[in-house]
Amino acid sequence: MGRVGQLKDFxxxxxxxxxxxxxxxRDAGMVTSVAQSADDGDLWHAxxxxxxxxxxxxxxxxxxxxISAACTxxxxxxxxxxxxxxxxxxTIVDRQGERDRRSSGDTLPDDASKAVRWYWHSQFPGGVSGDAVDVLDEQDWDAVRRVLESGLGMSDAGV
Structure with missing residues (x-):
């Protein structure tokens, strides 16, 4: 997501x-695919x-x-x-806040899979039953990844 400057009170x-x-x-994660137009940086689509x-x-x-808005x-x-x-x-405001927290030294990774692994290892350094893989199956990991992708705007391109 591109820069918009700090969004003023709307x-x-x-x-x-x-x-x-x-x-x-927003809280229910109903907003998806928020993107700033590459051709027109003032236009956002979701x-x-x-x-x-x-x-x-x-x-x-x-x-x-x-400046303006439209919805179907x-x-x-x-x-x-x-x-x-x-x-x-x-959602844009939330993502700006998340980006600001990351740039201020917060170490939360940008992609969902890394974020899950980071959280798991920070909360359970010795693992549970050896490792997270023993506890969560692939379907569980997919669900966690989707929540992070939609709720926090994280991508999973690096995995």
Whole structure:
């Protein structure tokens, strides 16, 4: 994910009830594929799981300010700032905070598999039954990796 500068407060763009629902969507990991356009660094695109499937969300952010937003959900056809747009903006803020924590010396790795291994070995230095592989099967590891990838925006390209 590219740099956007520090995203400024956008809460006034949303009805309080909509923003609370957006937080629920963000917390539930409903936001996926958040990406900044390579051609237009001000444009962001994401998919957000919703009631009727996945919705496309586009947001234009310039110098940390939200300029415009659009979502393919039914509410978004009449209003620019739906819960899906809010969830994407909250996710961008979370990822900025995560990036800031990493750059300030936090040693959490960038890819999901390394993060799981880092956590496992930091919490269980001697291992459990010899190693994590003895405790978690491949399906368990896939589930943990998906949570880290969607919830923390980690990639797994290096594994």
């Amino acid at each position: 809460s006034s763009l949303f009805d309080e009830r909509i923003l609370e629902r957006a937080k629920g969507y 998919w957000v799981a919703g009631t009727l499937g996945f919705y496309d969300v586009d947001i234009r952010i310039h110098r940390g300010m939200v 959900c039914p509410y978004g056809q009449k209003h620019s700032y739906c819960k899906h747009v809010g969830a994407v903006l909250l």
